[in-house]
Amino acid sequence: MRGFVTVTYVKTMKQELNILMIDDHPMVLEGYMATMNKVQGVETTHLDRACSLDEAVHKVKYQKSTPIDLIFLDICMPPSQDKKLLSGEDLGIYLRKKHPNIKILILTMLNDTFRLESIMKSIQPDGLMVKSKVTPEKLEEALRAIVQGKCYFGEMINGMVRKPLVEETAIDEFDRKILYFISLGEKMKDLPKKIPLSMPTIERRKRRLKCLFDVKEDRLLLKRAKEKGLI
Numbered sequence: 001m002r003g004f005v006t007v008t009y010v011k012t013m014k015q016e017l018n019i020l021m022i023d024d025h026p027m028v029l030e031g032y033m034a035t036m037n038k039v040q041g042v043e044t045t046h047l048d049r050a051c052s053l054d055e056a057v058h059k060v061k062y063q064k065s066t067p068i069d070l071i072f073l074d075i076c077m078p079p080s081q082d083k084k085l086l087s088g089e090d091l092g093i094y095l096r097k098k099h100p101n102i103k104i105l106i107l108t109m110l111n112d113t114f115r116l117e118s119i120m121k122s123i124q125p126d127g128l129m130v131k132s133k134v135t136p137e138k139l140e141e142a143l144r145a146i147v148q149g150k151c152y153f154g155e156m157i158n159g160m161v162r163k164p165l166v167e168e169t170a171i172d173e174f175d176r177k178i179l180y181f182i183s184l185g186e187k188m189k190d191l192p193k194k195i196p197l198s199m200p201t202i203e204r205r206k207r208r209l210k211c212l213f214d215v216k217e218d219r220l221l222l223k224r225a226k227e228k229g230l231i
Helices: 026-036 053-062 088-098 113-123 136-147 155-160 173-183 188-193 199-212 218-227
Strands: 017-022 044-050 070-073 103-108 127-130
Touching: 017 026, 017 053, 026 044, 026 136, 044 053, 053 088, 070 088, 088 103, 088 113, 088 173, 103 113, 103 136, 113 127, 127 136, 173 188, 173 199, 173 218, 188 199, 199 218
Parallel strands: 017 044, 017 070, 070 103, 103 127
Antiparallel strands: none
16 A cells, blocks of 8 residues: 655656546636646646546546546545446546556545545545645645655645554445445335345444444434535
């Protein structure tokens, strides 16, 4: 697993970049576009945007003539139509598996330490910034660092993720899917049809989540999960 401090890669990214910006808020994308057009010294040969996970996957898959170098990724995104991707975190995990050469810069409204540490562990991004702390100057700084082959984490992130996430507190994609389907009102007995896990495993994971969040009722479990941006 990559460390949480800035590190240098052996191979640096090319100076001419094809960038895909993913966010379900068009105004946010407009802000990114405006900033990117002012960055000096880094030529962006192609700037594209996607407002949904399905659109993002399609563009990553079929832009073969201009392969994507860098993705700006929001975490709190509506699920894909087939529900295989429940958030930007799932898209990040998918990209790491299928397109490992694409650099990922996460820009998120989430500021919960537990949640951010979990995202760092699952995606291992090249950069992560909390949107409330992002300025055009900071975004340009992040871009320059990634172009130079480094990781970039905002000051807030560097201050909270210096140590590895304890395994017992990690929440993976299966945990998030369990929480998601429970939030939709799905019955526990039907979850093995939607998640490739046995019923005993699903029940064990649910008990672990309740213990982790120090709750005993499903209602409170879902409340805590929403507070942390898990559903």
